Amino acid sequence: MSAKKTERLLNLVICLLATRRYLSVQQIRAAVPGYESDSEESFRRMFERDKDELRELGVPLETGTDARAHDDEPGYRIARSSYELPEVVLEPDEAAALGLAARLWQSAPLAGATGSALLKLQAAGISVSPVGGALEPRVAASEPAFDACYRAVRDRKPVTFPYRAAGANIPSWRRVEPWGVVSWHGRWYLVGHDEDRGAGRVFRLSRVSGDVVTWDAPAPVVVPPGLNLRAMVASMTGELLLSTAVVRVREGSCWALRAEATGTRPGASDGPDAGWDELDLGYSDPERLADRVAGFGADAVVLSPPDAREAVLVRLEASL
């Protein structure tokens, strides 16, 4: 069964590629083996499904009528120029770079799309070495919501999904016109216009707590020109460091804080400050500064500002 259908579709592609004129449905039926079924009606149904499958694969079926044709029913053809992959030549280092990039995607649908894209390029005569160097880029999209969000972004269609915001117990429904999807620090985010809040928002895909429903809107979603997706995600997940806190850290400890410090002053060699250093740390939100410092326990003490000091105290007391 399966081979028969593949054979029929392949013959159909070959037939429509070979013709310059539009072929009527009846001409196609006579020319392509496999359409000799019992009734006109079942042939029509079969042909409709075949057209859909070819279009899904990206085969550019053209519809039209020739001036000379006697009947009004449209005919079909495939224009060679829009079917064929244009000429492309890669230098050896470029082919290696393509092989490297082709290893990036770890999960469907983009891993599969990479595989079929490479087949087409190799069919165009390019040699892509399957084994790259000692560098392995890997991007997974394991969030269940990725597939639907990706497709909505690609097709510019609005979506609705239940979303559990940070700190919220119960998910709420969001209606979003998607602008893009971004992988940032290994996590996927959907960026788009939140219709209920009337503003651009960033959603972490791992917090989408149910099915993503895609809508057929009358017009495709309009992405604001000049939008910087990455900056939107960065500004939501990161913070601007506007103020400076002073934190006392024990010698030989708190390496993560030392790496972020804008200034480091060693403590006195004797007296109460011996064995401690003072660090200047950029921050904007005292609560987030407290998050960074509290984990170091007795090895780090916030000296200023007082609100960050208080925020650390609250955390430590709650851990007792």
Added chain:
Amino acid sequence: MSPPKARRREVADLPRLLALVPYLLARPGVSFAEVSSVFGVSETRLRKDLELLWVCGLPGHGPGDLIDIEFEGPTITLLEPAGVTRPLRLTSDEALALVVALRALAETPGLTERDALDRVLVKIEEVAGAAAEAAERVEVAVEGEERVLPVVEQALAAGRRLHLRYHVPGRDETTERDVDPIRVVLVGGRPYLEAWCRRAEGLRTFRLDRVVALELLDLPAEVPPGLPRRDLSAGLFQASLDHERVELRLGPQAQWVADHYPCEQIHEDWDGMMRVVLRTPSTDWVVRLVLRLGGAVQVLSPVELSEQVRAQARSALQGYVQG
């Protein structure tokens, strides 16, 4: 009725055959082994593909109209392509997958391949045309490492040993060690070095932004032969049953912990609290996490760990009383 799975395969066969014809046309006398490895099919499947192609062709289907292939021996030669001389254009998924991947790597600071990646990107964008339009809306940010990554790539290319000064955040210390580099893996948007650590006599993974300093040594790298190749696609952290079992209770403010760390079990309680079980070789970081989230996380087990958290909190509070 065929099951849905068999239906999907039908669609996949056609694009493979449409690529196979021009592929063979460009490579007369190519071996069965090579074609089946490139196309990811068995040699039996490939033979079936060729037998199917052989009966397809131009309308009329006379001897001169059919696709003609010689494949009696170990090699394949395509004599007549019946007009299928070029592969089909890239679909938007295919164009996007390549363009977004190339862009992500081409923008990664410190990668020595950036120049070649840039050039391929231009060519692929040109070939893809309008199909690459949606690639503007999908982005992968990869953090580079301009200081460390080029030296590591140099060591890998030359097969040389590296000396690392490395910061271990879990234990809050920096360590000195010689390592023999094996590969660089970009996971979660960050570069990591996998290497044979001569100090630990074992396979170790180093996050490049935690390398405090490094030196390319004038010694050859000696990676023990026959090391198992770890599959890192599921993430760098691989939990093991030998590791300590830690059970935490997460309040709403701390539920990101369940997203962030690989949990063995996740259970949502009726009151909106979450209970998670994870396995870890070292519990130092758990203590830091609990202190940092003060109250939003509670250690349920082991008991010694919750004692440790309380002891650390008490001693940390001393610092504020005196200061």
